[in-house]
Amino acid sequence: MVTHMSPPDRPSTPSPHAAPPRPFDRVLVANRGEIAVRVIRTLRRLGIRSIAVYSDADADAPHVRLADEAVRIGPAPATESYLDPERIIAAALETGAEAVHPGYGFLSEHAGFARACRDAGLAFVGPGIEALDVMGDKIRAKQHVEASGVPTVPGVADPTLDDAALLVAADPVGFPVLVKPSAGGGGKGMQIARDAGELAAALPAARRIALAAFGDDTLLIERLIERPRHIEVQVLADAHGTVVHLGERECSLQRRHQKVIEESPSPLLDAATRSRIGQAACDAARSVDYLGAGTVEFLVSDVAPDEFFFIEMNTRLQVEHPVTELVTGVDLVEQQLRIAAGERLAFAQDEIQLRGHAIEARVYAETPHRGFLPSTGSVLAWRAPAGEGVRVDAGIDEGLEITAHYDPMIAKVITYGSDRAQALDRLDRALADTVVLGVDTNIAFLRRLLADPAVRSGDLDTGLIDRMPELDHADLSPSLVEAAARRLASDEAADRLASAAIGPRAWQSAMGWRPGSARPTEVLLAPRDHPHDVRSVVAEPDGTQPARRPDDTVSRVGDDGSVWVHRDGESAAFVRIDRRAHAEHRRAATERGGALAADPELRAPMPGTVTAVFAVDGDAVEEGDAIVAIEAMKMEHRVVAALDGTVRLSVAVGDLVSRDQAVARIEPHPLASESDSTDGPHEGAVAHASHQE
Missing domain, CATH: 3.30.1490.20 (ATP-grasp fold, A domain)
Incomplete structure (x- = not known):
């Protein structure tokens, strides 16, 4: 499930003194997924009894199984479970917890929740209420740090x-x-x-x-600062006036303002700037009497790296905290717990040293070639990478259902090296060895990003990913397609054997037979999201060629019959294509002269909730007009008209929709229909992310 690795020859803390006794006996972890697992790991190491909370969607999640105790707090929607302070407090009191660790996200920066913990006699493993109030409001935070002399945008x-x-x-x-x-x-x-x-x-x-x-x-x-670098500084502050920073993290590789890859230290900063930006972060923390672990975020000009501007302060543990842990040897969760218990920091600023290089990649359940839309489904296969300098923080396991209720990040792959080049090479290899089947992921995209010359050289900025060429579903290696075809051929062969076993049906069970040998099976298959992108592959079933060299192929079959395959660091899902249906589709395309008309059906690009409807049923709309907005996993996506015409709505605000569900139809204007009548509707059109704005 999870591997927590410390760099070779690095101490768990820079202090030469022996670790003090455990700060608490029982701690409730008010979160889920990989961060809940990661916090529980430290609790176990310190001998602290861990208490997990879970919604109905997470009843069998890894963090629930790993904890010493677990309490159900409500149904799947976060607003009725993980975001309900009363349910969390009740669970803590019921189980005798002394402290609550909020992780990140959910209630981690909720001042009302911190106040409720305090009022209930529980230690909140986070900052004081003043810091949450001030830094939790970006407007107030900006005004506050300006008064403290910290530069702002x-x-x-x-x-x-x-x-x-x-x-x-x-x-x-x-x-x-x-x-x-x-x-x-x-x-x-x-x-x-x-x-x-x-x-x-x-x-x-x-x-x-x-x-x-x-x-x-x-x-x-x-x-908006063009070509900026996003650099953040990790700080720790105790209740006795000590504030230190643990160096910076480079977080410039972002997509839609969401971090994708983070590293420490930054390849941009020199020692002098590192000291200055660290001091500014400590000043910002002192200005609100900060307590615990926090991160001060800055924009740094790529052309003037000695200039930096305060963006905001995150009053919690960050997703990317592992890279700081690996280069400093400090367990940040342990420090949070000790500070919350009133202990002094056991080390001073001059005892903190950054050694080596660490880099983290966030693995999301999303479909890159559909505009990185969230992907949902059951995890059919999960294999974490291993090896020297590799750490994996994850909260998934085989059989777990990835739903639209929560954030799509499912794991983090982190590597450590003696220098940046070694850390990058190890991360690429670790990602290639990471197997997730059953939901689409961004793993192949992450490897493509790591191979970019600008990334390799450290020439980063927050717009780099947006400038990369768009992904194409057709960019699948022949070896992956062949592996999928072999699995389909194997399943077909197994079905024939099973059929033959129940009686004498020789003419049915001997498909592909020829005098002297059996003909290899010709398989028609296509990527799951593009069933009309048909590939024909002649494949021997797996197991029919004993001399064939071994490989790392992993395959699974989903409930819908789709075949998921991982091979050589690449994964994809395929469907078997019926020959008769494919022939009819090709015949219809030939009759249309090969022309492709826009699909009049507008479909949901992902499962979610309709949050806005921009047209009234019967309105005349033009190609590109926004019709509905759909929200899932904290992201909003707009479905737009693919052609001019009259809109016919199928949904209303508040409706729950599934992936590829029709949400509206555009009836072409009469003149357009007459002029296009020779082409007819595009029978092969598959609604996907082209409708997403």
Whole structure:
């Protein structure tokens, strides 16, 4: 499930003194997934009894099985379980917990929850309420640190302004600008606007996402710094006035403002700038009497690396904390617990040294060639990589259902090396050895990103991923397609044998027979999401060629009959194509002259909830007009019209939709229909991420 690795010859803490006794006897972990597992690992090492909480969707999740005790706190929706402070507090009191560790996300930066823990006599493993109040509001935080002399990005930070007022106030800031929810984090709700027209559309979208994700639709606007580097500093502060930093993390490789790959130390900063930015982070923490582990985030100019600007402070443990642990030897969760128990930090600033290099890749359940939309389903196979310098933090296991209720990050693969090049090489190999079947993942994309020359050289910025060529579902290696065909041929051969076993049906069971030998099976298959991209492969079933060289192929069959295959670090899902249906499709395409018409059916690109409907049934719409918005896993996606015509809606606000469910239909205008009648509808059209804006 999870491997927690410390670098060779690194101590667990830079202090030469023996570790003090355990800070608590019983701690409740108010989270799920890989962070809950990671916290429980440290609790076990310290001899502290761990208490997990779970929703109905997580009843058999790894963090539940790993904990010493577990308490059900409600149904699958997070608002009725992990985001309900009363349920968490009740579970803690019921089990006799002394402290609550919130992990990250959910209630980790919720001042009301921290206050409720305090009122219930529970230690909150996090900062004080003042820090949560101040730093949890980006507008207030920016104003606060400015008063402390920390440099900030120019912008508009006034919670009293509505959309119209923000439009006016943004003009002096200068375009392009970045719209950000004042509450929350993780890049959720952020929108880039390069002119007033884009800003007018971005503001209501950002408010909707902010309200749904954080319960607060307050926005702020900042000047967008082109080609910036996102660098953050890890700090620790105890209740006795000691504040230290543990170096910086480079988090510039982002997609839609969501970090993808993080590393420590940054390849950009020199020693002098590292000291200055670390001091600024400590100053920001001191300004709110910070307590525990926190991260101060900065934008650093790629062309002027000695200049940096405060963005925000995350008053919790960060997803990317393992890279700091690996280069410093400090267990940050342990330090959180000891600080929460009132202990002093056992080390000073000059005792903290950064050695070697660490890099982390976030593994998401998402479909890169469908615009990185979230992917859901049952995990059919899971194999974590291993080896020198490899650490994996994960909260999944075979049989676990990945749902749309929670964030799509399912694992983190982290590697450590004596230098950056070694850490990068180890990460690429570790990702190639990571097997996840049953849901789509971004693993192949991560390896492609690591191979980019700019990434290898350390020439990073937050827009690098957006400038990469779009992914194509057709970019599948022949060996992977062949492996899928072999599995399908094997299953067909097994079915024939089973059929023959029940009686004399020779003519049915001897398919492919020829005098003297059996003919290899010709398999028609296609990628699951593109059933009309048919490939014909002549394949011997697995097991029919004993001399064939062994490989690392892993295959599973899903409940829907799709075949999932992993080979040579690449994974994909395929479906078997019926020959008669394929022939009819090709015949229809030939009759149309091969022309492809836009699909009039608009389909949900992912499972989720309809959060907005932008048209009325019967409205005339144009190609590209937004029709509905769908939210899932804290992301909003718009489904747009694929052609001009009249819209016929199939859903309303609040409806739950499944992946590829029809949400609307565009009836072409009569003239358009007559002029296009020779082509007819595109029978092979498959709705996918092309409808996602």
